[in-house]
Amino acid sequence: MSRSIPNILKDCENRLAKVDSPRLSAQLLTAHALGCSRLTVTLERNRILSDCEIEAIHALVARREAGEPVAYILGEKEFYGLDFFVTPDVLIPRPETEHIVEEVERLYPKDRVFRFADLGTGSGILAVTLCVLFPGARGVAVDISPAALHVAQRNAHRHGVDDRIDFQCLDFTKEAPGGEFDLIVSNPPYVTAAEFNAASHEVTTFEPTGALVSGVDGMDHIRAMLPGIESTLKAKGHLLMEIGFSQGEDVKKIICREFSLFGQVAILKDLAGHDRVVVASKL
Incomplete structure (x- = not known):
């Protein structure tokens, strides 16, 4: 040859x-x-x-x-026009998560000064991208995995925003990060057990299960994290959280029924027309 x-x-x-x-x-x-x-x-x-x-x-x-994903072989993946380090300790960034960033850009002008929390930061794509796009943004990025936080810190340093992000290792389903926030973003685990079992070999073998699966209906993490979100989100603040493709109405019902401090709750669709991001505003 x-x-x-x-x-x-x-x-x-x-x-x-x-x-x-x-x-x-x-x-x-x-x-x-x-x-x-x-x-x-x-x-x-x-x-x-x-x-x-x-x-x-x-x-x-x-x-x-x-079956090893290309992103893990290369050690990096593009997200919102930026390159990020990735390892098997973190999920591979997906385009669906970009809808969260797009919505923040719609809500806030570029010169807005705000404090945010990124719950379950993984590789840090949301926290880092927000700081790159908004020079006045400062935030806290939390994850239960020390290995994931190490990757996120590398990405923050790579893009020159590590001085504006406080990385904390904690379980956000049991403990909220300290302080109050104008904005809370999250891409929590939301895959059902059945969906994970039916997923591709690439996903089930190589990506971290704990960052994907959340109980039988995929909403254990969402239920557990909402009380902490309600207590730390400022009045008029926004919650933007990625959800499963058919979880919109269920998540909306939980928020509206159990958390009276939230006002308007909307479900954003992805390009395929599936439920993808819940947007909730605090009264």
Whole structure:
């Protein structure tokens, strides 16, 4: 076989035929192994690769063949136009979570000064992105996992906002972070046990179960965290929380029935038309 990049890419794509986006995966993994951009890989059609380069590419492809997500192999993932470090200690950022950031941008002008809490920060994508977008934002980012917090801290440092985020290791279903907040954001575990059991091999084998599953109906964490949210959210403050694709009405009923200090409660849909973000305003 020719050692040219196009031929190596084709071979990798064939090997990855059973995974999602085999061509894209082949390009990203090849670029990572060669230490160049995906664009460079697609343009350098006459470059002949060395044995060491081919071996490095094949090692990465073997990991992808086994089902390991590309983001974990590369060690990073893009979110809202920013690159974030990711490890198997944190969930891989997903585009659905960007709806939370979009809604904050709709609610607040860029020069707004506010204090926020990010409950279950994981890799820190919400806390870091908010601080990048809003120079006047300061916040607390909490997670029960010390390993996840380490990743989040690395991301805050990467984007130059680590001086505006206080990272705390605590169980937000049992203890609320100290102080009061203008804004609380969260992407808590909300997957049902049945949904997790039916999920892909990539999810069930490689992503942290504790950051995904929340009891039989997927709402154990949501129920447990709402009292702390109500007590720490300032008057006129906003809660933006990601939820499961069919949980909107149930979450809305819980908030309206059990938490009288919340006024308007709305459910935002994602691009597929599914329930995705609950937006609640405190009276």
